[in-house]
Amino acid sequence: MTGIKTDKEMNDRTKVPLPEGKLGILIPGMGAVATTLIAGVEAARMKIAEPIGSLTQMGRISSGDRQEVKNPLFREYLPLANLEDIEFGGWDVHGKNVYEVALKSSVIDGSTLEQM
Amino acid sequence: MDGVFDKSWVRNIEPVKLKSGESKMELAKMVMDDIDRFMKEKEVSRTVMLWCGSTEVFTQLSEVHLSIESFEEGLRNSHEKISPSMIYAYAAIMKNIPFLNGAPNLTVDIPALVSLSHEKKVAIGGKDFKTGQTLMKTIIAPGLRARMLGVDGWFSSNILGNLDGLVLDDPDSFKTKEKSKLSVIESILSSEEFPELYGNLYHKVRINYYPPRGDNKESWDNIDIRGWMGYPMQIKINFLCRDSILAAPVCLDLALLTDFAMRAGKFGVQEWLSFFWKSPQFKDGNFVIHDLFKQLDVLEDTLRKIMN
Numbered sequence: 065m066t067g068i069k070t071d072k073e074m075n076d077r078t079k080v081p082l083p084e085g086k087l088g089i090l091i092p093g094m095g096a097v098a099t100t101l102i103a104g105v106e107a108a109r110m111k112i113a114e115p116i117g118s119l120t121q122m123g124r125i126s127s128g129d130r131q132e133v134k135n136p137l138f139r140e141y142l143p144l145a146n147l148e149d150i151e152f153g154g155w156d157v158h159g160k161n162v163y164e165v166a167l168k169s170s171v172i173d174g175s176t177l178e179q180m
Numbered sequence: 181m182d183g184v185f186d187k188s189w190v191r192n193i194e195p196v197k198l199k200s201g202e203s204k205m206e207l208a209k210m211v212m213d214d215i216d217r218f219m220k221e222k223e224v225s226r227t228v229m230l231w232c233g234s235t236e237v238f239t240q241l242s243e244v245h246l247s248i249e250s251f252e253e254g255l256r257n258s259h260e261k262i263s264p265s266m267i268y269a270y271a272a273i274m275k276n277i278p279f280l281n282g283a284p285n286l287t288v289d290i291p292a293l294v295s296l297s298h299e300k301k302v303a304i305g306g307k308d309f310k311t312g313q314t315l316m317k318t319i320i321a322p323g324l325r326a327r328m329l330g331v332d333g334w335f336s337s338n339i340l341g342n343l344d345g346l347v348l349d350d351p352d353s354f355k356t357k358e359k360s361k362l363s364v365i366e367s368i369l370s371s372e373e374f375p376e377l378y379g380n381l382y383h384k385v386r387i388n389y390y391p392p393r394g395d396n397k398e399s400w401d402n403i404d405i406r407g408w409m410g411y412p413m414q415i416k417i418n419f420l421c422r423d424s425i426l427a428a429p430v431c432l433d434l435a436l437l438t439d440f441a442m443r444a445g446k447f448g449v450q451e452w453l454s455f456f457w458k459s460p461q462f463k464d465g466n467f468v469i470h471d472l473f474k475q476l477d478v479l480e481d482t483l484r485k486i487m488n
Contacts, residue, residue: 080486085225090277092183095302096342096395097282097309100424101232101431116380117429119438119455121383125480128201142483143381143443144436151222154232155183155214155268157195169342171395171424 070118083145090155096169099162102152103172109147121145181214183266187303189236191350193343204262205255211271226442228435229272229279231306232427234347236263236285238355244292248299251292269293273302280429281306281461284356294449301447303438308357310472311426313338314364315400316419318472320403321368325471330377330406333371333397336361337388340397342423349389349441361385363459367470397423430456435449442487452482 091098107113108121115121120142122136138144158165166177184207185198203209215345219227240259244254254262255270265287270488272279273288273296281304288294288304296306302486310318311337325333339345349352401417434456441450454460454468454474462468469475 069413083226083439083443086223087435087439088222088224088227089219089431090215090227090229091232092229092232092265094281095234096344096424096471097427097431101428104428105432107464114431115432117426118432119429120433121429125483128484136485141487142440144440145226150435152221153181153218155181155211156233157185157193157197157198158182159182162426163433169395169424171422 072091080143082143083149084153086149086151087174088151088153091152092156094154094156094162094165096165097170097173098154099166100171102162103166103180105150105152107176110180112176112179115147120138121147181218183233184211184267185341186264188260189263190234190347190353191237191426192346192353193234193409203269205257208267208271208274209257211268215271215275215277217473226439227275228438228442229268229277229400230431230435231268231280231282231287232286232431233265234281234293234343235283235353235356237266237350237352239286240289241265241286243306245290245312246292248292248296263287266290266293266345269294269304273297273300273304276300276302278303278305278435278442280304280438282309282358282427284308284459288469291298298448301445303441303447303450305438305450305453306457306459306461309427309430310456310458311423311430312397312421313401314361314458315420315426315472316401317364317471318368320415320417320476321365322471322473324403324405325369325374325377328374328377330410331381331403332386332406332412333400333402333404334365335382335384336399337386337398337401338397339388339393340395340423341389341391341393341397342397343390344423344483345369345387345389345397348387354387357387358385359459361458362389364470367468382411394420397421403442436469452478455479 178179182197185195244259269279371378399419403415
């Protein structure tokens with residue numbers, strides 16, 4: 065049950081269609097939470113930060129086999145969309161762009177935002 | 181993109197750019213057009229919608245929310261009980277896009293939109309991302325209950341200075357939030373099941389807007405507990421948390437798992453994602469699970485069932 069499965073093996077096992085193409089995440093309310101999400105996904109793609117706190121990215125699902133030292137990662141176990149395949153979009157009423165909002169909410173420091 | 185906004189639903193925000201339309205139905209159609217344009221321009225094959233907007237003024241279920249027909253009629257007449265978040269949710273579901281409600285707003289927790297999600301075979305879920313103090317509560321309370329320790333009182337106080345805090349300074353928006361925050365303890369520490377332990381539990385939640393802290397929330401919890409032979413003890417939790425830092429991974433997980441659920445053919449209310457919600461939306465009559473560890477069990481069980 066451990067180890068990274070190829071897409072084909074995964075599909076044979078589940079019949080859940082694979083995530084083909086890109087996934088859009090549309091967000092009404094582009095405030096601190098949304099911009100922190102976008103920055104964190106970008107940071108993980110650039111490998112400058114780990115996606116800490118994310119069950120799908122870092123969590124392991126217990127396989128029920130107690131002899132097994134390591135359980136499989138959720139993202140190995142399930143055919144989930146990759147971070148590279150996500151596109152963000154959203155609505156708000158403040159008329160500012162994502163960078164301006166992220167800077168103003170000062171959740172993430174300016175130099176990290178600049179880097180992205 | 182310019183948003184749909186209504187001052188009567190979120191009083192402490194001054195909009196700069198917003199959509200205007202003849203009716204709420206027209207606004208919903210404009211959101212649908214935005215969705216189409218986004219999907220075409222970004223060349224995406226699937227989309228999920230995730231509400232990260234403000235907490236709206238408290239509202240209760242009313243006639244207009246009860247059926248798809250009355251809701252659509254309400255959209256055409258710009259019925260006052262239809263909030264901006266409901267307009268987005270309607271637009272998303274009509275476009276076969278799952279809707280996830282990150283605020284404690286009523287939004288998709290109405291029969292009209294639940295029915296529509298079944299008709300369109302779209303996954304929906306909510307409400308209110310489980311972060312901060314409530315996350316801590318659903319970690320601590322199951323432990324106290326597991327050890328059969330009594331709890332007489334749980335006092336929670338918060339300061340926060342972000343937009344969320346400002347909006348929650350409006351008593352009517354706070355009422356929506358308070359409801360979401362209170363039910364957590366009452367369901368885990370059930371006075372019905374354990375009258376000797378939790379029969380007299382007094383639970384109080386305060387939120388105070390305090391601009392100097394920005395997004396960095398601070399919470400204080402005092403828990404009065406009781407042990408063997410009724411001897412009292414106290415637990416103090418002082419959590420210096422970053423609201424958006426805790427919410428962002430929850431957003432990502434919800435988006436990815438809901439996209440997966442759609443591919444697995446699941447639709448309607450996704451109870452198995454209750455792990456991520458402060459106030460999980462459940463199907464009518466189903467008992468709501470708040471205990472974080474039980475929620476994780478349900479999530480894993482559901483995934484194993486789909487995958488095996």
